[in-house]
Amino acid sequence: MAWFVIATVAPIALIPEAFSQDGTARVIQVNIEKRKVVAPKRAIRITENEVVELRWSSDEAVKLHLHGYDKELKVRPGKPASMSIKARATGRFPITSHGWGQGGHGHHTLTYLEVHPR
C-alpha cells in the first residue's frame, strides 16, 4: 500500500514546474535542427490539466502533427510558431513531421508529448 501512496505523490514531486497556478501558460521551447529535436532532449513532459505553449523553431520548413490532441502546425526557418495545449488527457502522444522525406509509410516521429497524471 505504501508503494501506491508513493506512486501517487512521486510524479507530482518530480515535476515542480507543474504548478503554474497563476493561469498563464508555461512556455516550452522546442528546437528542430537538421530534422531532429535538439531540445528538450527526451520527451516533452508536462502534467495533467497544465496549460502549456510549445514554441517551435526549425531550420527547415515542416508541418508538425501532435497525435491524440490532433493539432497541426507549420513552422518555417526564422519564423517560430506556437501550439497551445490544455493537457486534459494523460498519455504519451507522438509528434510527427509531415512534408519531409518520410519513412516508407506513415510519418516520422520527432518526439513525444508525455502528459503525466497529477
Next chain:
Amino acid sequence: MKLVRLLPALCGTTLAIFLSASSVSAHAFGARYDLPLPLEYYLAAAGAAVALSFVMMALAFDSRAVRAKGSWIDLLKYCPGRILAHPITVIVIKILSVGLFCLVLAAGFFGNQDPVKNFTPTFIWIIWWVGLAYIAALIGNFWPTINPWSNFMGGVERVARLFGWRGTLSFERAYPRWLGVWPAIVLFVLFAWFELIFEAAKTPATLATSILLYSGVTWAGMVIYGRDVWLSHGEAFSLAFGVFGRFAPIGGRLEDGDHSGADAASRQWGLRPYASALVTTIPCRISKTIFILVLLSTVTFDGFKETPIWSDLLQAIALAPFFHPLIRMIHDIGLDYFIFLETIVLVLFPILFVLVYLGFAWMTKWAAGCEKSVIEIAGLFIYSIVPIAIAYHLAHYLSYLITSGQLIIPLASDPFGMGWNIFGTAGYETNIGIIGAKFVWYTTGISIVAGHVIAVGVSHFIALRVFEPVRVALRSQYPLLVLMVGYTMVSLWILSQPIVGSPSLSTLRARADVVTMAPFEFRELCVALADKEKINVVFHSRQPIEYDIHYHDGFTIRFPVKLTDVTKHADQFIAETGRVYCLMWFNRSLEQTSLRYRIIGP
C-alpha cells in the same frame, strides 16, 4: 527517447539503411497513447506477485476439496438465460453474425480506403480481435455461437434441407489423428504475421481479401472433414477464443479432458468459478500445447516490438558491418529488410517459448520424480500459465480498446466512409481523456498480480489432483513457480517500457554532404515527391560505388534506378507517382571511399 540519443553517434559513423522501410504502427491498426508503467507500480506489482507466490506455496490446500467436482450453476434454469438461449434468439444472433460478416467484406472492398474512415479495420482489429478476447476471458466465450463461418455453413445446410437435401454438406473424411491442431497453428502464425508485421493489414481492401482467403480455407476444411472437426482442429480463432474462454465464469460444463475449442456451442450455459475450467487432469496433446504457447508468445511479441530495446536492437543489427552483405542481399532480392527481420523474430519467439516451457516441464517431472513423460507434464500444466497471458493482454490493450475503440461509434453510422449518418453518430469525436493514466496503472498492477496468483492456484490444483502424496505435488510446483514469476516479470517489464515506433533514420539527412564510407557501408536518403515532381541528383565517389533509387511497395522494394560501379553521376529523376523515394549508396569495394552528394529538388 533512446532513438534521439543514438542518432548523433549513428550519423557520424555508419549510416544506413532500410530503416525508412517500416515506421510500422504500434499494433495492426490504431494508436496507443499509454504512458509506461512507473517504477513504483512496477516494483509494487512485482513484489506482490512474488510475495503472494510464497503465500500460495505455504497454504496447505485440502486435497479432498480440490478433488471435488467444481460448482456449476445452470443458467438455463432461469428466465433471462432461457430467453437468451431460446432457439429463436440463437437463430437471430446467428443471422446477425453472418450479416455483420458480409458488411465487413462489403465495406472492405467497396468502402473508402482510408483505414480510419472505413468500418472494417476498426471492427476487425479493435472490436473483434481485442474486444472479443476480453469478453471471452472475462465473461464467456460466445465465439462458437457467433462464428460466421460455422453459421454460414449451418445456414446453407438448413436451406439445402428445405429443398429436400439429405445429409450434410461435408464429405466427412476421417481427420488424420497425427495432424492434431497443426492446421490451426499454421493459420494462427500467418494471422499473427499479418496482424503484427504486415503494414497493409490496416488497408480495408487488403484486410477484406485476407478474410476471404481465410474463409475459403475454413469452408474447405469444413467441407472435407466436417464442420465440428474443423472447428476444433483447424479454425484458429475457435481454438484461440476457446483457450481464453476457459478462464471465463460463463461456459459449458466441460468434461475433464475436453480440450476442444468449440466447447460451449450454446448447448449448455452455466456459471462457474473464474479459471475453474483451466484445471484439467487429462493432458493436452502436444500440438494443442504448442498452439497455446504460440498464442501466448504472439501476445508477448506484440508488446515487445514496441519497446525501445527492440528498436535499438533492430538498429544495432542493421548497423553492424557484419550484417551488411546479408542486408544488401535481402535488398537486392527486393524484400524489405525490417519485415524480414521481424518475421524471423516472430518465428523464433514461439520456438523459444516452447523450448523454455518444455525445459520447465522436464524440471517438474524431475522434481516430482514421476513416471509421466515430459510431453504429458507439459500438456497437463499448459492451461495454468494462461491467466498470466490474459492479465497481460487486459493491461496491454485496456486504453487502446477504450480510446481507439471509440472509432466504431462514428463508423457504425458511416461504415463505407461515404458521408452517411445512419444512427446520427457520424460526427462523434474520440475522447482521448476517457480514462486516465492512473486508472490504467492501477488496473495493470491489479490484473497482473491477480493473473499470477490465479495461475499459481490453477497449477496447484492440477498438481494435487494428479500427484500423490501432497508432498510430491508441492515439490512439483517449484519449477513452475519460477517459470510463472519469470513470465509475470517479463509482462510487467514490457508494460513499464515507453512505446516507440520502429526506427527510422533515413529521413534525418542533409540534402548535401560529404561522407566517408567504409567497405560494405550504406547511405540512404529519402524524399517525398509529388506526382511527376523532379529532383536532380549529383554525386561523386572516389571508389566505384553502387547507387539506386527505390521505394517500398508493401513488403517488396522496387528500383526505378539501379546502377553499379559509378564514380560520377548527375541526372534528373522524375517521380512516376507521388510517394516516398529513397536514394541509396553502397560501397561494395574493399576500400574506404568518400562520397560527395547534392540533391537539388522540391
